[in-house]
Amino acid sequence: MHMRHLSKKATFILSAVLIVGGLGMLTWSAFLLFGQPGGAPASDQTTARAPSSQTEPSSIRSSPDDISNYKVASSLPKFITIQSIGVTKTRIKHLGLADNNRIAEPDNLYDTAWYTGSSKPGEQGAMFIFGHVSSWEATGIFYNLKNLKPGDRITIQRGDDQLFLYEVSSTKTYPADQVDMNAVLAPVNPKVPGLNLMTCSGKVIKGTNDFSERLVVFASLVKN
Numbered sequence: 001m002h003m004r005h006l007s008k009k010a011t012f013i014l015s016a017v018l019i020v021g022g023l024g025m026l027t028w029s030a031f032l033l034f035g036q037p038g039g040a041p042a043s044d045q046t047t048a049r050a051p052s053s054q055t056e057p058s059s060i061r062s063s064p065d066d067i068s069n070y071k072v073a074s075s076l077p078k079f080i081t082i083q084s085i086g087v088t089k090t091r092i093k094h095l096g097l098a099d100n101n102r103i104a105e106p107d108n109l110y111d112t113a114w115y116t117g118s119s120k121p122g123e124q125g126a127m128f129i130f131g132h133v134s135s136w137e138a139t140g141i142f143y144n145l146k147n148l149k150p151g152d153r154i155t156i157q158r159g160d161d162q163l164f165l166y167e168v169s170s171t172k173t174y175p176a177d178q179v180d181m182n183a184v185l186a187p188v189n190p191k192v193p194g195l196n197l198m199t200c201s202g203k204v205i206k207g208t209n210d211f212s213e214r215l216v217v218f219a220s221l222v223k224n
Contacts, residue, residue, distance in 0.1 A: 048097060048117055050179040050198070050214050051105040051130050058108045059138045067091065074160035077114045077121050080129060081155040085144035089157075092129060105130055109140040118185055119193065121156045121164045122224045126187040126194035133199045133211070142199035146171075148217050154195060166195040166219040173201060174214050188218035195219045 070091050072078045077092045095104035095113045106113040112131040119125035132140030152168040169188045174180065187194025202213030 047101065048115065048181055048185065049100065049102045050174075050176070050181060050184070051103045055107075056135050056137075057106065057132055057140070059110075059135055060108070061110055062091065062108070072159040074158065075120055076159050077127065077129070077156050078159050078161075079157040080112055081157070082148070082152070084152045085147055087141060087144075090131075090141055092156075103128070103130065106132065109135055109138055112141060115185075121158045121162075122193055122221060124187075124193055126185060126196050127156070128185055128196050128198070130198045133201060133215075140199070142197065145197060145199045145217060146201065146215060153222075154197070154219050156195065162224065164221060165223040167222045168217055168219045170218050172216050172218070174216065176200075176202070176205075176210065176212055176214055179214050179216075184216055187220065189220045193221040195221070 067089065070078065072092075072094065076094065079089045080092055081088055081090070091111045093106050093111050093113045094116050095106070096116045098104040103115045103117075104113065109132050112129050115128040115130070118128035121127060131142035131145070133143050133145070134140050148168050148171060150168050150170060154166040154168065156164040156166065158164065184196055184198065188196075196219070197217040199215050200211035200213070201215040202211050204210070205212055
């Protein structure tokens, strides 16, 4: 009886050790896969790279009906207007990452694209919007982005038609392969929601559809 009692006790202890050990392995495996609690899988924690023109965008303009019928979710950006450079009620498409973790770009010269990994209108952080400068056939929606100067205003219309007014703070040009995406995806003033615009600049790289530089305009929210 005494030996059988010890045997049952040893079996119980061994089972408990195995269960605790198994839970520990599961916890460690989950940490390796997801990182800290509540975080995204490690494979998703990558740094976005600047857009790069791999194909020539379409130069077919959208019809007035296409523009007026364009709809997005109420909290997301829908149109951008920059009166000082002739950008009027231009569609903002919603794009994520393309190949090699590069931010995807719009497939039309006359549309812009909001990077879905950046902030929404009026939220803390910074919205990031990209637009084309030109193609072999025509100038793009952000062709005159280079003419923006501090104090110029940019209006973002949200899906629910609420307007957000941003003011240009500064501009900066980067070599295409040396864009500081930490700065590009952050507000120029950490205390105020930001809006950062980008387009290509410089010279066309021989044998490609891409340009040698990227121009970034940094702006901050002034009214909504």
